[in-house]
Amino acid sequence: MTTVFDWDQLARDIKRWGRELGFQQVGITDTDLAQQERALQAWLAKGYQGDMQWMGEHGNKRTRPSDLIPGTLRVISARMDYLPGDTQLIKILKSPTKAYFSRYALGRDYHKLIRKRLATLGQKIEAALPDELKPQGEQQMRAFTDSAPVAEKPLAAKAGLGWTGKHTLILNDKAGSWFFLGELYSYLPLPIDVSQQPNRCGDCTACLKVCPTDAFPEPYTLDARRCISYLTIEHKGAIAEEFREPMGNRVFGCDDCQAICPWNKYAQATVETDFLPRHGLDNPDLLALFEWDETTFLKNTEGSAIRRIGFERWQRNLAIGLGNAPTQPDIIAALTRALGQVSPMVDEHIHWALQQQANPTRRRRRKIKQPIS
Structure with missing residues (x-):
């Protein structure tokens, strides 16, 4: 039957x-x-x-x-x-001594x-x-x-x-x-939803233009090799110098293309308490994070997506952020103390950061524009 x-x-x-x-x-x-x-x-x-x-x-x-x-x-x-x-997204991105983390993390x-x-x-x-x-x-x-x-x-x-x-x-x-x-x-033969949302991007190219590293060779195509999210999270080696200044203070991921999108004026705040910020990572100082040891890093990123990058990439990304920060004696001292105490790959980025700190005439990095409302 x-x-x-x-x-x-x-x-x-x-x-x-x-x-x-x-x-x-x-x-x-x-x-x-x-x-x-x-x-x-x-x-x-x-x-x-x-x-x-x-x-x-x-x-x-x-x-x-x-x-x-x-x-x-x-x-x-x-x-x-x-x-x-x-999330104070724009405020943090425009504060070069702060560390920016993708809001999902x-x-x-x-x-x-x-x-x-x-x-x-x-x-x-x-x-x-x-x-x-x-x-x-x-x-x-x-x-x-x-x-x-x-x-x-x-x-x-x-x-x-x-x-x-x-x-x-x-x-x-x-x-x-x-x-x-x-x-x-x-495995069930469920009825499918045939009504799909039409593409409503129109002539807007805000997300493409705002990308700090020009990671979109054309609309609807991402060259991950140039994407800050890829560079700070997936890429395990040294980050090419051409990307370091555009990275600014972005330590884990990048949200610029979302922040500028006019459709995100309709975004709703999460109701999941597990997604709310932990350990003050929504507004942290680059220097304070750089001075964490590995034990502190592991403790403060327990249960977080941030832990997946490991301590070496954490230090690498923060060194770049400090290199992009305004010249400060405390930053120079912290970077100098770390030399030789980290991996050769991180050492390379610290040397670059110290050169940046010693060059007060370095060009200003590109900053995110205000989101469209």
């Missing part, structure tokens, strides 16, 4: 359960990413991934969900706001929180199924958030969560772009 089941009602329940679990929006899409697969291959062929070799690994699993999790028919895509209510690491919520959503879904439709054999629901070869942004756009902006991030006409994405791979 064929089981009659109301899939439309289940889809509505999934979105309601998602909201109850703290997601601002949930959408459902199929797994056809053929167009995005061609675009990814073209991007990789140009070497824009830099050292992120994992972007080209795993065959086609990134754009073929059923290759990653066999039996996947649908992807449930969800977004969760992360921006704290008062101010609180606890989002990976576990979002995966746990999505896993709970999967459990709710399976609990609602009649016995005949419950998972059999290898069938399973799997939750992801920036943690596996998953094409998060294309899937989010297909699921109706927004459109891909010229800065390559997902934009939502009611929420901007300050949100995390997560996915639940499903």
Whole structure:
């Protein structure tokens, strides 16, 4: 006997359960990413991934969900706001003795929180199924958030969560772009959301023009090798000198292309307390952070996405920030004390920073403009 089941009602329940679990929006899409697969291959062929070799690994699993999790028919895509209510973003970027951290990294690491919520959503879904439709054999629901070869942004756009902006991030006409994405791979034949948000970037190129390192060779294309987020987080070696002054005081990531985007006037403050700033990292002094030892770094970044860069890259990034700060005896003294006490790679950046501190006529670094309102 064929089981009659109301899939439309289940889809509505999934979105309601998602909201109850703290997601601002949930959408459902199929797994056809053929167009995005061609675009990814073209991007990789140009070497824009830099050292992120994992972007080209795993065959086609990134754009073929059923290759990653066999039996996947649908992807449930969800977004969760992360921006704290008062981030003083522009104020910190314009304060050269302060350290700037991407706003997503101010609180606890989002990976576990979002995966746990999505896993709970999967459990709710399976609990609602009649016995005949419950998972059999290898069938399973799997939750992801920036943690596996998953094409998060294309899937989010297909699921109706927004459109891909010229800065390559997902934009939502009611929420901007300050949100995390997560996915639940499903074997269930759920009805898909066919209504997608149209691209509303228009003629605006603010995000492209504001980039301190000119990381966008063309709209909708990011050359990660020039991106400050990549340089401060993913890149493990020395940072090329051409990028050091434009980095300014950005120690972990960069938000300039989001901060300037007019759609972010609709961004909503997060209601997740775990995403609120910790250890004063929303307004810290570069020099104070540079004087942390490794034990202090590990203690104060416990449970934070910042810890993933490790102490060496932490020191490297802070040395660049201090080199870009106004000339101060305390900064020169701290940099000098650290020479020879750090790795050769960090030493190189400290030498550069000392040269910058000794050159009062160095050119002014490019600063972010005021956001459009």
